[in-house]
Amino acid sequence: MSETMTLDELLLPCRAALRDFAPSLEDQAGLAYGAGNASRFRVERKVIPVPGVVELVMRLGVGAHNLGRAEKLAWEYPFRFREYACALALQKFGMYLYIAPLAGKESDSLEHVAREIFGKVSAAGRCIEKRVLVKVAKSEVQAGRVTIQNQAGQLRAMYEFFRRLAERAYRGNGMLLEDVKQVSASGSTPEARDLAREIQMTVGGSIARDREGFYATIAMINAYFSLFEHLLVLSLPATDFNPHGEPITGFIGNKILEKYDRVFDVKDDATAKRFRVRLHNAAEVWRNPYGHGAFDKSHGTLYFQIPGVGALPAILSDIRSHPTFHFTPERETAFEESCALFDELDDWLRSGPIRHGVMWAETGLAVSYDSSSLDRFRSAVDGGDEAFMRYLESESYSADQAANMDW
Numbered sequence: 001m002s003e004t005m006t007l008d009e010l011l012l013p014c015r016a017a018l019r020d021f022a023p024s025l026e027d028q029a030g031l032a033y034g035a036g037n038a039s040r041f042r043v044e045r046k047v048i049p050v051p052g053v054v055e056l057v058m059r060l061g062v063g064a065h066n067l068g069r070a071e072k073l074a075w076e077y078p079f080r081f082r083e084y085a086c087a088l089a090l091q092k093f094g095m096y097l098y099i100a101p102l103a104g105k106e107s108d109s110l111e112h113v114a115r116e117i118f119g120k121v122s123a124a125g126r127c128i129e130k131r132v133l134v135k136v137a138k139s140e141v142q143a144g145r146v147t148i149q150n151q152a153g154q155l156r157a158m159y160e161f162f163r164r165l166a167e168r169a170y171r172g173n174g175m176l177l178e179d180v181k182q183v184s185a186s187g188s189t190p191e192a193r194d195l196a197r198e199i200q201m202t203v204g205g206s207i208a209r210d211r212e213g214f215y216a217t218i219a220m221i222n223a224y225f226s227l228f229e230h231l232l233v234l235s236l237p238a239t240d241f242n243p244h245g246e247p248i249t250g251f252i253g254n255k256i257l258e259k260y261d262r263v264f265d266v267k268d269d270a271t272a273k274r275f276r277v278r279l280h281n282a283a284e285v286w287r288n289p290y291g292h293g294a295f296d297k298s299h300g301t302l303y304f305q306i307p308g309v310g311a312l313p314a315i316l317s318d319i320r321s322h323p324t325f326h327f328t329p330e331r332e333t334a335f336e337e338s339c340a341l342f343d344e345l346d347d348w349l350r351s352g353p354i355r356h357g358v359m360w361a362e363t364g365l366a367v368s369y370d371s372s373s374l375d376r377f378r379s380a381v382d383g384g385d386e387a388f389m390r391y392l393e394s395e396s397y398s399a400d401q402a403a404n405m406d407w
Contacts, residue, residue: 007060007132014127015061017120023063024078024085030067031087031098032076038087038098041114048118051090053125053133058088061124069407081117084110088121092405144243147368148233152361155230159223159342166216166335174212210332217335221286224342225256228279231349232259234367235357237377239263243369256283263354271348278341286334356381356388363396 031038048054058064058077067076076089085100097117099110140146168174233252239262241251251259257280264272305311349358360367360377368374380391401407 010131014124017124018061020082021062022080028078030076032089038100039110041097043095048122051095056128057121057124072405144248145370147366150364150366153364155227159227162216162220162223166213169213172209176208176212221338225287229256231361232263234361235354237374238354238357248369365399
């Protein structure tokens, strides 16, 4: 495909898939609110997943015009498919195709027409993506003109879920101990009941308690690190980050402590430096081994043979602090220390040098890195905390309006 082709030349095969489509007259009323007694068909996301591509199909492929916003409606494009008057509309609860019936024809036959339209619009959309949008996406990402979906709320919920599981387990209310009790009381084999009673009698069921607590602790730690790394990316507008000279994809690809060092002044900020040391220790001991097949840099899972003695751990007596050490009391301590670290870090994030970025992230709003969005964010920060709160409230209100299509 030649780099010098015009847009019309690029779109030529895409428009070929739309030969049965034509734009409607400018004064045609929309069908989404009942005009023309049209039948409605939901556009399934697995068939056409991106509504914005449908807009481009209508604009560039068909030449249709947008009727504009309405209550609970973002856009509507009327068009003709053969002899049928139709419209595609994005509404609050999904995207819909409307087809007005023809005089003397049963509306049941419109299902076949709808399937034809879906197939042709989908094919044209894939064509536009391949011939036009892939290039646009690449250049926009390279220029840093991107928006990142905010998943901080979901990641925090995941972390808090595993934290609650660990708390319950260490209190003796975990699922494993409950399973043991059920086996003990059920009509299972005598061997299973004997094993269950033995586990229950072992220091009050501490084997089941500690095992589940440890499982949940590792999941909790991994979830928090994922949340923290996400917050570092979302908080970049609160730093001097410049997407023109520092690609956002490059930052995202960095390791977590490399992100940390870019966001915080670990050289001159004593608090940032202390948290970095604690995060590094937690990652090395608890997070990294279980994120990499239970192997760690210290080779704590490796053993070597001494003739006449047997296998010895490669890290020797340092095995006492390794998470694989069966009798270590550090497993419950790891949960307590991790919770203390994460709580203190959360407090600092909400009051420290990137607090405005964290405040934004915790609203659930997406984060845009284009120059205009960054300028508005930083201007609000420069106006002080009250000005920033007003800005945040205004942006949240606008986002809620858009989500609910309350124009």
